[in-house]
Amino acid sequence: MKILMLTWEYPPRIVGGISKVVYDLSGRLIKDGHEVTVITYREGNAPYFQVDKGVKVYRVDNYMINSNNFIDWILQLNFKMIAKAAEIISKEGKFDVVHAHDWLVANAAKALKDAYNIPMCATIHATESGRNSGIHDDTQRYINDTEWMLTYEATEVIVNSNYMKCEMQRLFGLPFEKVSVIPNGINMNMYNGIEKDYDFRRKFAADNEKIIMYAGRLVYEKGVQNLISAAPKILSGYNDTKFVIAGKGGMMDELRAQVDYLGIQNKVYFTGQLGYKDLCKMYKTADVAVFPSTYEPFGVVAIEAMYAGIPTVVSDVGGLDEIVSHGVDGMKAYAGNANSIADSVLAVLYDHRLADNIAKNAKAKIKAKYNWNKIAQDTHFVYQKAICQTMAEKQKHQLEQEKAGRTKKARTKGMLLAFRGREALA
Helix, strand or coil: CEEEEECCCCCCCCCCCHHHHHHHHHHHHHHCCCEEEEEEECCCCCCCEEEECCEEEEEECCCCCCCCCHHHHHHHHHHHHHHHHHHHHHHHCCCCEEEEECHHHHHHHHHHHHHHCCCEEEECCCCHHHHCCCCCCHHHHHHHHHHHHHHHHCCEEEECCHHHHHHHHHHHCCCHHHEEECCCCECCCCCCCCCCCHHHHCCCCCCCCEEEEEECCCCHHHCHHHHHHHHHHHHHHCCCEEEEEECCCCCHHHHHHHHHHHCCHHHEEEEECCCHHHHHHHHHHCCEEEECCCCCCCCHHHHHHHHHCCCEEEECCHHHHHHCCECCCEEEECCCCHHHHHHHHHHHHHCHHHHHHHHHHHHHHHHHHCEHHHHHHHHHHHHHHHHHHHHHHHHHHHHHHHHHHHHHHHHHHHHHHHHHHHHHHC
């Protein structure tokens, strides 16, 4: 199968979780014998074209003219993606399916679907309404409407959790059968050769301190502010603790101010965004991972931490709620509740048997359920559904045209016979 992926981020460009998902999914589809082409935005000195472990990656610059705002910038990027896709199709022939990742590539995906009659699948990784707890201004309304348009135009829609499927039906009125739930996964080899590195650990905490880590964007919906609010209670119960916050985002200054206000500057370490290897080392060296999101469609970071073998605490929302079984393979906390977060973290710190059991069970669960081999096969099945549906619609349209043609011919013949009959009478 010839597959075209459209995404605004792909390694080395990493904005959120889409980059990693597209990279791992594309690589697995290649191993399954498919041909995958990715068109994405070019950032920094990344090559315009490369073959990345079998995946053909085309990167496009945006227009040289300055855009008025982010929406205009995205539209310009879509125009460039359409042009690049048309160039590839003219040289190598049509793709069997176009796979669009989120609203950022919606216009390009729709244009290619309509121009070349290619089945289009869309993965909705998150919604604007969910990120902002509703729609509050014109920019958010535009993004929300574009998400609706993408799901309406898509032949099949993919989401990564049952929570997101319900959200698609509630927000956009999508038919139940149009939405497939396929979870994200992780590379089962991501920790190969990476063990607990004590020299690396000492960069962030003393040997006697337990590391409680968070990794992800520093934005409101990720709930980092609630973890920091929980820190005083955790420290009062277990003083030899260090909070390591890995990531970057618009809330950095606000979070630093919160730490200063609470007077726990010596207990919180902001690392900035860690590179891939350093992040893997951090997962291996931390004692507890906490992901206290207030909105989370899936939560790749949670399964990464669980697969690393460290006890993981998550909030009871969205995909996180579906990944973790409380007290069995992880711990849950009420979303937005600092006391609840502190209680779950302290339970793990106090009870070593509980910590060991949930870490062991979590690793086994991730191996069985979030393996890219199965995920890629499920995605390929959705592609097949989309292709079959497009072919059926095409055949139906042809039959309708043929029927209309026969009806028109019969009507014309009838009119001709009637005209000849009147001539004979005259």
